[in-house]
Amino acid sequence: MASPTPSxxxxxxxxxxxxxxxxxxxxxYYGSNLAVKDxxxxxxxxxxxxxxxxxxCGKSTILRCFxxxxxxxxxxxxxxxxxxxxxxxxxxxxxxxxxxxxxGMVFQKPNPFPKSIYDNITFGAKINGYQGDYDELxxxxxxGAALWDEVKDKLKESGLGLSGGQQQxxxxxxxxxxxxxxxxxxxxxxxxxxxxxxxxxxxxxxxxSKYTIVIVTHNxxxxxxxxxxxxxxxxxATDKGGKxxxxxxYDKTEAIFSNPKEEYTRDYVSGRFx
Amino acid sequence: MTADVTGDIAPGSWNPKRDRAKMVQxxxxxIFGAFAAISIFTTIGILGTLIFETIAFFxxxxxxxxxxxxxxxxxxxxxxxxxxVLISATVMIAVxxxxxxxPLGLLSAVCLSEYATPRVRKILKPILEILAGVPTVVYGYxxxxxxxxxxxxxxxxxxxxxxxxxxxxxxxxITPLVASLSEDALYSVPRSLKDGAYALGAxxxxxxxxxxxxxxxxxxxxxxxxxxxRAVGETMIVTLAAGANPTLGFNPFVPVMxxxxxxxxxxxxxxxxxxxxxxxxxxVGMTLFLMTFALNIFSFWFVRRFREKYD
Ligand SMILES: Nc1ncnc2c1ncn2[C@@H]1O[C@H](COP(=O)(O)OP(=O)(O)O)[C@@H](O)[C@H]1O
Ligand SMILES: [Mg+2]
Numbered sequence: 001m002a003s004p005t006p007s008x009x010x011x012x013x014x015x016x017x018x019x020x021x022x023x024x025x026x027x028x029y030y031g032s033n034l035a036v037k038d039x040x041x042x043x044x045x046x047x048x049x050x051x052x053x054x055x056x057c058g059k060s061t062i063l064r065c066f067x068x069x070x071x072x073x074x075x076x077x078x079x080x081x082x083x084x085x086x087x088x089x090x091x092x093x094x095x096x097x098x099x100x101x102x103x104g105m106v107f108q109k110p111n112p113f114p115k116s117i118y119d120n121i122t123f124g125a126k127i128n129g130y131q132g133d134y135d136e137l138x139x140x141x142x143x144g145a146a147l148w149d150e151v152k153d154k155l156k157e158s159g160l161g162l163s164g165g166q167q168q169x170x171x172x173x174x175x176x177x178x179x180x181x182x183x184x185x186x187x188x189x190x191x192x193x194x195x196x197x198x199x200x201x202x203x204x205x206x207x208x209s210k211y212t213i214v215i216v217t218h219n220x221x222x223x224x225x226x227x228x229x230x231x232x233x234x235x236x237a238t239d240k241g242g243k244x245x246x247x248x249x250y251d252k253t254e255a256i257f258s259n260p261k262e263e264y265t266r267d268y269v270s271g272r273f274x
Numbered sequence: 275m276t277a278d279v280t281g282d283i284a285p286g287s288w289n290p291k292r293d294r295a296k297m298v299q300x301x302x303x304x305i306f307g308a309f310a311a312i313s314i315f316t317t318i319g320i321l322g323t324l325i326f327e328t329i330a331f332f333x334x335x336x337x338x339x340x341x342x343x344x345x346x347x348x349x350x351x352x353x354x355x356x357x358x359v360l361i362s363a364t365v366m367i368a369v370x371x372x373x374x375x376x377p378l379g380l381l382s383a384v385c386l387s388e389y390a391t392p393r394v395r396k397i398l399k400p401i402l403e404i405l406a407g408v409p410t411v412v413y414g415y416x417x418x419x420x421x422x423x424x425x426x427x428x429x430x431x432x433x434x435x436x437x438x439x440x441x442x443x444x445x446x447x448i449t450p451l452v453a454s455l456s457e458d459a460l461y462s463v464p465r466s467l468k469d470g471a472y473a474l475g476a477x478x479x480x481x482x483x484x485x486x487x488x489x490x491x492x493x494x495x496x497x498x499x500x501x502x503x504r505a506v507g508e509t510m511i512v513t514l515a516a517g518a519n520p521t522l523g524f525n526p527f528v529p530v531m532x533x534x535x536x537x538x539x540x541x542x543x544x545x546x547x548x549x550x551x552x553x554x555x556x557x558v559g560m561t562l563f564l565m566t567f568a569l570n571i572f573s574f575w576f577v578r579r580f581r582e583k584y585d
């Protein structure tokens with residue numbers, strides 16, 4: 001088994017783009033289990049970065065570091081530095097509640113609240129003390145998530161009554177309603193049908209001008225369709241019988257898919273394993 | 275099946291005892307069916323007696339008297355049968371107990387399911403269970419001999435037997451029920467929903483108040499209704515602490531008589547079989563049954579109406 005050195009993959013973003021999120025030697029433990037080791041990653045502003053790799057290699061775990069959702073898992077422990085707009089966000093002194101307003105998240109399974117479509121959108125705005133016009137906010141967010149035309153006549157109906165694809169776009173609308181700077185998406189299309197998937201992908205293109213997007217996907221076509229950069233994660237077996245994830249290679253998406261530097265990456269993107 | 279697949283296995287080495295399995299199956303079905311039937315017939319028997327004796331009662335006392343008279347004196351020479359005298363006491367005590375049990379039970383449920391560390395949980399849960407295991411007669415004496423004297427120190431016009439102490443202590447008694455069932459309801463709110471709230475920048479309190487509690491409301495309400503049914507049917511505490519003085523109205527400071535307390539009074543004394551007093555017992559029992567039955571129907575309807583389906 002080859003050693004999991006991150007090699008040139010950390011190759012930070014060469015051009016002088018401003019970096020929205022930065023991971024420096026981030027490792028995450030669940031209990032005593034080292035789940036992901038030593039991840040270095042620079043995510044530039046207004047780009048879409050995709051995380052790919054076999055399941056269990058720590059993509060979701062790393063994604064959750066960027067909005068401190070790992071704090072909610074009692075046994076999770078994060079080491080290393082994570083920077084957002086140049087400021088460290090991993091310390092005790094940073095309030096994760098404040099951070100999560102600026103770094104939104106969309107989950108694998110659509111999880112609208114059992115409330116009306118309208119209240120789903122206004123929930124985040126209310127708790128964050130939004131002062132503006134709520135009707136306008138709802139329309140703007142739903143338009144932003146390409147859902148407005150489908151739901152504008154039933155805003156008072158439960159969000160759970162929508163189809164899976166619509167629910168996921170409602171969750172995206174809910175996330176952009178609080179005007180975050182970054183949107184993290186953890187396999188947002190894995191529970192959706194192909195047509196809804198295409199809609200969400202198109203939506204991500206539109207959102208790129210306003211937000212930085214990090215998306216975890218198990219679908220390599222999706223990564224190549226939507227992302228500017230791709231990070232390939234892999235896992236190796238540890239002596240304790242567990243698995244330890246690490247970042248193999250991170251580069252522009254074309255490079256990862258047409259000319260990867262690492263053999264693992266080449267095997268993975270050509271479908272030879274995973 | 276093609277011959278070459280089965281060909282490897284000698285045909286004689288498999289001989290499942292299908293007939294015996296079928297026989298056992300049938301016998302088991304009959305046994306379980308019999309047990310199910312016993313409980314159904316018992317229920318029918320109880321209901322039947324209740325209905326039969328209640329009809330007999332209403333042949334002697336008109337239903338209009340039962341519903342409109344303002345005194346409850348079935349054992350006196352001048353008999354009156356105003357059931358609302360007993361209902362008012364039952365309802366008042368149940369309301370007091372819910373006023374205690376709802377906040378206490380719900381807060382402990384929220385605390386246990388959302389705030390408590392595993393260690394605190396380990397201490398709190400058994401305490402709640404002990405509370406649920408205290409015999410009601412102990413609660414009754416506690417209400418009569420401890421709570422009432424204590425309350426009298428600052429409520430001087432509180433009488434020795436009163437609805438207030440009975441209601442308060444009854445509330446403590448049903449708190450574990452509310453707490454444990456509400457906790458189940460809170461616990462079953464999907465993790466993904468909480469994550470959704472946290473990811474939008476909600477604090478723990480905001481998540482609990484705006485997402486978890488509303489999502490669990492059907493379970494909380496049904497736990498509450500079950501607790502009310504228990505309170506309405508509770509006998510020992512009210513008999514010991516609330517007195518045996520049928521009083522119409524909602525004054526918690528004076529002795530009252532609940533429906534259950536009346537039933538105890540009649541059954542403890544010996545009302546001869548077939549007398550009006552004896553039949554009154556069944557009319558009151560029927561009223562009690564209808565009340566709890568209505569509560570259960572409501573709860574059933576509410577849960578079906580408001581339960582969210584997450585898949
Ligand atoms: N809440 C958790 N508790 C314990 N172990 C976890 C938890 N979440 C993830 N893990 C472990 O961490 C490793 C990485 O998981 P994850 O980040 O979900 O991988 P991916 O998203 O790439 O499939 C896995 O081995 C998984 O078992
Ligand atoms: Mg994952």
